[in-house]
Each structure stands twice: as structure tokens, then as C-alpha cells.
Amino acid sequence: MSDDEKQTEPDIDLFRSEMESAERLRHDRVEPYRRKLRPFPLPVDASQRTQAEGDELADLNIETGDELEFVRPGIQKRLFQELRRGHLPPQESLDLHGLRVHEARTELVRFLNFARHHRLRVVHIIHGRGYGSQARQPVLKQKVNQWLRQRPEVLAFCSAPRFDGGLGAVYVLISRKGQE
Numbered sequence: 001m002s003d004d005e006k007q008t009e010p011d012i013d014l015f016r017s018e019m020e021s022a023e024r025l026r027h028d029r030v031e032p033y034r035r036k037l038r039p040f041p042l043p044v045d046a047s048q049r050t051q052a053e054g055d056e057l058a059d060l061n062i063e064t065g066d067e068l069e070f071v072r073p074g075i076q077k078r079l080f081q082e083l084r085r086g087h088l089p090p091q092e093s094l095d096l097h098g099l100r101v102h103e104a105r106t107e108l109v110r111f112l113n114f115a116r117h118h119r120l121r122v123v124h125i126i127h128g129r130g131y132g133s134q135a136r137q138p139v140l141k142q143k144v145n146q147w148l149r150q151r152p153e154v155l156a157f158c159s160a161p162r163f164d165g166g167l168g169a170v171y172v173l174i175s176r177k178g179q180e
Contacts, residue, residue: 097128
């Protein structure tokens with residue numbers, strides 16, 4: 001240290017007094033900015049409607065925590081980590097919150113069929129946090145968790161990062177195999 005870089009005792013005391021009210025940062029990473037996709041209604045044609053309504057998704061008894069996470073065997077750990085961190089941006093988005101369970105089921109099946117048909121790799125599904133339901137419990141969140149696990153094209157899903165809906169949304173990784 002040179003003479004002009006040496007800190008004197010009053011300087012150190014002044015610095016400490018100024019920093020007393022400072023709070024430590026919780027993490028050292030900044031979440032990347034992502035342009036939010038606007039959910040749009042899917043086109044309804046008769047073939048999609050009958051196929052979507054014909055697909056039965058059973059109501060399973062799966063415990064849902066705050067954060068949703070599911071990975072099929074064989075999915076690379078790094079790929080799933082990139083999905084969780086939001087490094088794989090979603091190509092389309094579906095907003096389910098505010099819908100009734102049977103409406104949400106139909107929309108989810110139609111959306112997943114749409115995503116496979118258009119060869120989408122990552123999609124964003126907004127289910128909401130459940131504060132608007134009668135029991136103030138996350139009904140759609142639990143159902144989406146159950147339904148996505150039953151779909152063979154769903155390779156993995158996880159709660160979205162905070163900047164993209166957090167615990168009220170999921171990112172879904174979709175298989176490209178067996179597509180039309």
C-alpha cells in the first residue's frame with residue numbers, strides 16, 4: 001500500500017458508521033430479464049376439441065409442496081438445472097388461473113397438443129397460487145402437478161423463477177419424439 005492509500009483510524013470509523021444500516025445481499029446473481037410472453041387463446045377446431053375432451057387425466061393423490069418439481073428418468077441433470085434457473089426461455093405461455101378445474105384440464109391438454117404439434121421445447125403454464133379459491137388452497141396448482149406427470153410428452157417441469165411467476169407458474173420441458 002502506498003502512503004496515500006493507507007487508511008486512518010477516523011476514516012475506518014466513518015466507513016463503519018456509514019455501513020451500519022446496510023443489509024447484506026441475499027445472493028450474488030442477478031436474474032436475467034426475460035420478455036414476458038402474453039398468453040393467447042388457442043384456436044379451437046373440432047378435431048382438437050374432441051381429442052382434448054377425450055383425453056382422460058386421472059386425479060391422483062400426489063402431495064403438492066410450495067415448489068413443484070418433476071423429472072423423468074434419463075433427463076440430464078444439467079438440462080433440468082437450466083430449466084429451473086430460467087436459462088431455457090419458454091416459447092409459449094398458457095394462463096389457467098381463474099378457470100374451473102374441468103376447463104383448466106381441457107385447456108391444458110389442448111395446449112400440450114398444440115406445443116407438441118408446433119415442436120415447442122419449453123412452455124410456461126400459469127396456474128396461480130390458489131388465493132382466489134374458496135378454500136384458499138392451490139387447487140389448480142395441485143391438479144396441474146398431477147396432470148403433467150401423466151402426460152408422456154412431459155419430460156420435466158418445475159416452478160418458474162420469481163421473475164416469471166414463481167410459485168404460481170411452471171416451466172415444462174416437452175419431448176420432441178413421436179411428433180407429427
